[in-house]
Amino acid sequence: xxxxxxxxxxxDEGTPKEDKYGITLIDCCRGTNDVENAHRIYTKTFSxxxxxxxxxxxxxxxxxxxxxxxxxxxxxxxxPWLGHYDTxxxxxxxxxxxxxxxxxxxxxxxCTSDYRGTAETFQTVAIHSKALHDAVAAIELSDKVKFSRDxxxxxxxxxxxxPFFPVNGKEEYMLFTLLxxxxxxxxxxALAAQ
Numbered sequence: 001x002x003x004x005x006x007x008x009x010x011x012d013e014g015t016p017k018e019d020k021y022g023i024t025l026i027d028c029c030r031g032t033n034d035v036e037n038a039h040r041i042y043t044k045t046f047s048x049x050x051x052x053x054x055x056x057x058x059x060x061x062x063x064x065x066x067x068x069x070x071x072x073x074x075x076x077x078x079x080p081w082l083g084h085y086d087t088x089x090x091x092x093x094x095x096x097x098x099x100x101x102x103x104x105x106x107x108x109x110x111c112t113s114d115y116r117g118t119a120e121t122f123q124t125v126a127i128h129s130k131a132l133h134d135a136v137a138a139i140e141l142s143d144k145v146k147f148s149r150d151x152x153x154x155x156x157x158x159x160x161x162x163p164f165f166p167v168n169g170k171e172e173y174m175l176f177t178l179l180x181x182x183x184x185x186x187x188x189x190a191l192a193a194q
């Protein structure tokens with residue numbers, strides 16, 4: 001019997017895998033296999049090419065889409081395999097056949113349009129605090145300020161007017177270190193007050 005959190009290993013056609021004694025094979029989620037697999041996926045996706053932020057983000061979202069389909073096939077019994085990853089085409093066909101004939105073209109396939117949209121994002125996301133977001137939003141920009149397509153993509157994705165850049169140079173490193181120490185002290189004081 002599977003314990004909570006355990007995943008049963010499946011064949012491509014959706015039947016459970018068993019060893020020669022008939023014991024169900026369970027996927028191991030411990031160790032470095034799953035972690036290293038993520039790094040291998042990044043290497044395969046970009047294969048030593050130099051890409052911009054927007055294109056790289058699109059590559060990763062496409063990789064995520066394909067990965068989710070493969071994991072569905074691997075861990076969900078009876079998960080439909082379409083022979084391709086263009087699920088939006090299948091969604092349109094499924095909706096058309098449901099509308100005209102009242103039948104499901106592929107039983108078990110759920111169209112993404114059947115679900116309500118949310119504000120959740122899975123691409124380039126903001127990880128900064130609300131206070132920092134508000135401070136950046138208050139900055140006045142001249143109409144002459146134009147960003148490259150990638151920098152504008154970052155701004156649009158995380159909802160800010162100007163993009164964040166990594167810490168660079170001796171002065172910035174010193175200021176960053178000072179701010180981290182100062183913030184650490186505030187966090188410790190707040191924890192102690194609780």
